[in-house]
Amino acid sequence: MINTHFSEIITIKGLYIYPIKSCAGIEQSELLFEDLRGAKWDRRWMFIDENNLFHTQRQSPQMACIKTKLLSDALVISVNESPSLIKTEVILPFSELENGRLMQAKVWKRDVNVFDCGDLIAKSVSQFLGKRLRLVYLNPEAQAEEMSLADSYPILLTNTASLGELSKRVGFEIPMSRFRANVVVSSHCAFVEDEWKKLKIGGIEIHETTHCSRCVIINTDQKTGVRAGAEPLKTLSSFRKIDQKVNFGRRMKHLCFGKIKVGDEIIVLESL
Numbered sequence: 276m277i278n279t280h281f282s283e284i285i286t287i288k289g290l291y292i293y294p295i296k297s298c299a300g301i302e303q304s305e306l307l308f309e310d311l312r313g314a315k316w317d318r319r320w321m322f323i324d325e326n327n328l329f330h331t332q333r334q335s336p337q338m339a340c341i342k343t344k345l346l347s348d349a350l351v352i353s354v355n356e357s358p359s360l361i362k363t364e365v366i367l368p369f370s371e372l373e374n375g376r377l378m379q380a381k382v383w384k385r386d387v388n389v390f391d392c393g394d395l396i397a398k399s400v401s402q403f404l405g406k407r408l409r410l411v412y413l414n415p416e417a418q419a420e421e422m423s424l425a426d427s428y429p430i431l432l433t434n435t436a437s438l439g440e441l442s443k444r445v446g447f448e449i450p451m452s453r454f455r456a457n458v459v460v461s462s463h464c465a466f467v468e469d470e471w472k473k474l475k476i477g478g479i480e481i482h483e484t485t486h487c488s489r490c491v492i493i494n495t496d497q498k499t500g501v502r503a504g505a506e507p508l509k510t511l512s513s514f515r516k517i518d519q520k521v522n523f524g525r526r527m528k529h530l531c532f533g534k535i536k537v538g539d540e541i542i543v544l545e546s547l
Contacts, residue, residue, distance in 0.1 A: 285541040289459040296321035296424045297331035298341040305536035308479050308529055312422055313429030314457055321424045322408040327380045332492045335404045337500035354403050365396040372412050380411055382424055388414040428526035432458040440465035445510045452497040454524055460541055468525045473545035478533025488520035
């Protein structure tokens, strides 16, 4: 068993969920894994267009300004309608999530079974983004679905040292929020995560990992929803191309259920 790179103790610095795919995240002290779809409530909702295809910050960077809050019995969605900054809130009770029309939508080429979340949130977000969109919720009863609405793999991990190396090359500090990770680890060794194949983190085991390819979303300010300039994607592409894709971070699948929390140590069970 290899514990760390050069005996360094690597721990979790931050944990995040993104209830609505491509919208603002929520920082957490711990993540609960109840099934193989990833952390509880992570990427369980998404917006779709008129062709039932998923819609993200690739097309609408302002989605970063759509915020969510989890209550004990509901999801609260807040839309800041720039430039007036009038805030619209829509509450989606958990008890009503499966009352909408059951339908199929697509995440890339993958078909997913989802429930429509109604006209109120659809109207609010469509007005905000200037596009006809609807919010849908992943059907929790679809046993064939062993993943959330993430692009691929249910967990995304990034490393503070890797971000530090990228920021140094860019010439200014890049916020980790640009990379929309679930798990942020604290390390002194840049890109050590490339070597990780099997891990144990807190109460879960990771049995499969792969590179995370990056797109123009990382050029979007996650606080303002503004995409200005070519960085950090331009610099990242100059030294992080693997298999013709620009990579940063590690996508992972978990083998069992349990919890992880801030401060947990990363135990490397097998390296590449």
